[in-house]
Amino acid sequence: MASTAAGRRRIEAGYGRFVAWTYPTATFEDLCICSEWLFVTFALDDLHTHPTYDSPDAWEPHHRHLMAVIETGRHERGMQLTSFTRAIADLSVRTRHKVSATFYARFAHHLDMFFQGFSRESENRRRGTMPALKEFLQARRLSVGMEFGFDLVEFRGCPRRWSQPRR
Template sequence: MSADKVAEYADGLCYTDLMAGYYLGAPEEVLQAIADFSAWFFVWDDRHDRDIVHGRPASWRHLKGRLHAALDAPGLFLYHRDPLVAGFADSVLRLYSFLGRRWNARFARHFHEVIEAYDREFRNRTNGTVPKVDEYLELRRLTFAHWIWTDLLEPSAGCELPAMVRKHPAFRRAALLSQEFAAWYNDLCSLPKEIAGDEVHNLGISLIRHDGLTLEEAVTEIRGRVEGAVMEFLSTEQEVRRFAESLDDGSARGKQISTAVSSCLGNMRNWFSSVYWFHHESGRYMVDNWDDRSTPPYVNNEAAGEK
């Protein structure tokens, strides 16, 4: 974004507001780092999109490699000439400062998977390949970065959770449902833009192409999935709450873990309201106000990459 477009559009995109509504109770420096990382993620998503639209595979391959490298050694990329790479390195270095090496390694492992998922989306969109519904849903968990946003619950709660907690079926299910809701609701709100742009990565487009649904039927199906995620979360939430209570065994450590799980669960619930609000307040999805329904007015098509 050019400076004048930043002044005109940045606040209205509400990127940092989305995170502020999700990670409630996080220390200020943690919330700021997450909010900055979230803003970076949206910019990266738009760069990825423009590289596809303008046929810049070399630009994307170069960026992909630099992001993988910066994830493993962020200190080496703080002053990279591409501000997207430098911004990523800065965000990662700050996020790595809050918890321990195991959390950092897990975050890195999860984000390496996200980068590779973006590469698969690049190939699908370049080739015009619409994934089948099940394939798309699996890939969407990575391109939406389900486990990244879940990982970030822990520094917000000030506690790295043991594997036995993170892998508890109810805890993991609640985390997945909060993110599935967000990804599917995003697809619903993005559908007009992505149909206008002749895109292939959207649950609605997969339903239309592979299940033979009409546009109206696809919208109804996505809404049903969104509502189902809400209802199942409400049921699963009660199980996680009981699990959190059981972790308080009278020891200081037990109390700490129990409190952290309750905090994480509360913010999983916050994800629903924050995501819903964001999609109706952010200028990112107000396609009816754009001259071109496929392209946000704040995107600089000539920025970065091959010309």
């Protein structure tokens, strides 16, 4: 990385130290699980902003299917099976095996909130008008994934006083 200007900027930014401080006791597998969830949610964020989903009616079937996969680790009959949804099912199962049932239920609920934010943004795009500031802020708070993001910080290495997932 040090051989290019972009690589040197990344090193200077200290991302490695940030990750080490955020996940001080995480195993390689733990870090992979966290990074995979971040990848999945970034990919879904890009997908939901495609004009195809400029209506909540178009987004909602995907929302329901994704939540079924996340909650069960399996696919619903009649829904399209893709390598992406197969990967989400696998990731859900691997995550569930690392944490308590309570933690995973909270995590899944927070992912559902994230997808609800997508629905709100789809509705705003369908209407073609800028929502009121309060509504905009509520939708953005959901759609940026703050809640599940904090769950990932807690996933490994969180202080004992928090709701620590089981190892």
